[in-house]
Amino acid sequence: MRSLGSLGLILVLVGGGALGSACAGAHEGVDGAGAAPWGRGAHEGHGALVEGERVTAGQRRSGAASSEVSGAVGTRMPTPARARGAVAVAVNQGCEGCHEGEARAWRASLHHRANTEPAYQRAFALEPLPFCRGCHAPEGVPTEEAPEAVGKLGVGCVTCHVTGDAPGMLARGARLAELPVLAAPWRGASAPPAAPHGVVRDARFGGAEACAGCHEFAFPTAPGRRLSELMQSTISEHRASASAGQSCAGCHMPEGPDGRRRHAFVGSRDEGFVRSAVQVSARRVSATGVEVTLSPANSGHAFPTGDLFRRLSVSAEALGPDEMVLGGAERFLARHFELRAGQSGRRLVSDDRVHGTPVVVALDVGDAGVGREIGWQVTYQRVAHPNGVEARAASVEGEVRVASGRLAP
Incomplete structure (x- = not known):
């Protein structure tokens, strides 16, 4: 999600993705100036052609009456900036007509709202860069x-x-039945139902590579793809x-009782889901x-x-009569970046987020805490804009x- 992170996206995205933030200019400290023209360079590496298994329209895999069709077929994982316009919208309506349950969940998701979500629109108004449109309005022209x-449409079924x-295939008005549909390998005990269109099953689509195009990328003007240069990682x-x-x-996208993946793309807006990420x-x-x-x-x-x-805000406060705050301390767990003279983009200097091992945060509320209750709190924050170098000055979107x-005591 530029995301969803989450992402995201799986914007936030899900997790992702980057809903709720200013786009590349603020991330680089240049207010959009000097940002590279839109290109897929930052997203390259996720669209390589590989062998897959193709099942054509009306045919089933082994065990079915019709013959199995498989072979080496070039498949591409989802990428930003598809730029297929109104034809993609029309094809997407065909998806929704047959896959009603998935479509219903998708319509309520942040993927569907990737371009219309108010938090993103506010950020984009500050920095209207083509780089952002590639993932938030992928079926449009980024420029x-x-x-x-x-x-x-946002991130649609077709995306x-x-x-x-x-x-040019979609621009020529190709029908859905003429297009192969990318899917993960079938895991059911029986053969999958026949489809009115071709199906390409690729193991990568069942893994993280399906999400990588919009949930990991470098700063637009970064010279490489080292971890310290990634805008999302x-x-x-x-x-x-x-x-x-x-x-x-x-x-x-957990499976439902029917074995189908849920297309609500649960992430940072689901409070229970967010709380389940850590034990405190x-x-x-x-x-x-x-x-x-x-x-x-x-x-x-x-x-x-x-x-x-x-980021995570970890705070403690010394509490007096009537809940009066007499003293306190706060620390932010995040990726911490700096701007370096003569270099484009921000560079990662430290990362104290929760990842793999416990994180212990020590806080001291000062003398006001002696003999008094201390209240503590951990808060997940979606920052819209940092507003300078002082962390407490940031605008928090949610x-x-x-x-x-x-x-x-």
């Missing part, structure tokens, strides 16, 4: 404002599932996690000091992930209270 229907069209975080063997869909405990270590421990739980990547401004409590 132009998307037509209304194309913009409202992820119809990726193999040759240049969710896929690399997942690869380095204990959950590397589990797909993104395993958490963000706190203890008083002195008259004025508190330790808050955050341990990884149900998260297959760093927490938080996605947009580089997502937040979720992950955990809180009180510690006796």
